[in-house]
Amino acid sequence: MFARRAFSSAFRAATRASTVRPTPTARFLTPFQARLLSDEVRSAIDKAVASAPVVLFMKGTPETPQCGFSRASIQILGMQGVDPEKFTAFNVLEDQELRQGIKEYSEWPTIPQLYVEKEFVGGCDILMTMHQDGSLAKMLEEKGVVVPAEGGQQAP
Amino acid sequence: MTLVLSRRSPRLAQAHITDALKPTTLHIFNDSHKHAHHQAMQGVTSRETHFRVFITSSAFQGKMQLARHRMVNSLMKDELAKEGGIHALQLTTRTPEEEESRKQKEAVQA
Numbered sequence: 001m002f003a004r005r006a007f008s009s010a011f012r013a014a015t016r017a018s019t020v021r022p023t024p025t026a027r028f029l030t031p032f033q034a035r036l037l038s039d040e041v042r043s044a045i046d047k048a049v050a051s052a053p054v055v056l057f058m059k060g061t062p063e064t065p066q067c068g069f070s071r072a073s074i075q076i077l078g079m080q081g082v083d084p085e086k087f088t089a090f091n092v093l094e095d096q097e098l099r100q101g102i103k104e105y106s107e108w109p110t111i112p113q114l115y116v117e118k119e120f121v122g123g124c125d126i127l128m129t130m131h132q133d134g135s136l137a138k139m140l141e142e143k144g145v146v147v148p149a150e151g152g153q154q155a156p
Numbered sequence: 157m158t159l160v161l162s163r164r165s166p167r168l169a170q171a172h173i174t175d176a177l178k179p180t181t182l183h184i185f186n187d188s189h190k191h192a193h194h195q196a197m198q199g200v201t202s203r204e205t206h207f208r209v210f211i212t213s214s215a216f217q218g219k220m221q222l223a224r225h226r227m228v229n230s231l232m233k234d235e236l237a238k239e240g241g242i243h244a245l246q247l248t249t250r251t252p253e254e255e256e257s258r259k260q261k262e263a264v265q266a
Binding site (some may be wrong): 059066067069107108109110120121122123124125126129130 | 195196229237246
């Protein structure tokens with residue numbers, strides 16, 4: 001049942017192009033096997049990670065985060081002036097497969113998780129540390145994903 | 157070697173981190189009560205779900221934050237993966253040098 005369930009709308013939105021392949025029947029999976037990342041979920045996450053230069057896997061939406069750490073991460077990205085055009089957020093609460101899958105995919109046990117140009121950056125603590133020591137601003141600037149400053153002024 | 161954080165005893169977690177990282181500073185705070193009313197915690201009876209950990213260790217020398225966090229996460233792997241286990245783990249990972257320079261900065265500001 002679980003393995004057959006289609007991706008929920010939010011996750012599918014970024015992975016619509018993926019071809020649907022038959023999934024193995026759940027009853028043949030032992031609990032151990034069931035925890036391994038299936039090819040389907042992995043390729044769907046590959047597409048999600050590549051769907052924008054800056055991708056945040058979070059609980060809730062940027063407008064209404066459902067977790068303090070996700071909220072803090074969104075606020076940091078906002079303060080950094082990340083270009084909304086170059087940013088996508090995935091709500092893991094809308095998709096159980098994504099919620100579990102992303103942890104194995106990144107080999108990272110918690111959510112939120114930030115990717116920049118398909119590279120895993122870290123979770124909320126790392127974002128906060130990088131925000132404070134200036135390395136996040138530098139990295140986002142180098143990747144060209146922040147809103148350009150107007151007339152030499154610092155973007156808000 | 158498998159290192160597991162016990163559900164009941166943050167002291168055990170302390171022992172595991174101490175064994176693996178030989179920290180010069182280790183503070184473990186259990187913040188679970190602050191999050192007990194959150195929606196994600198409904199039905200969870202464990203009061204060991206949210207931890208905040210400050211670790212200073214020379215084992216972090218020459219490693220990026222990401223690698224440092226991965227080191228600590230791997231020590232708590234099983235508890236983090238377990239249903240009703242650790243839900244959130246806030247980490248501050250510094251080398252003794254970084255801690256020293258931070259202390260000096262704070263002393264100047266004070």
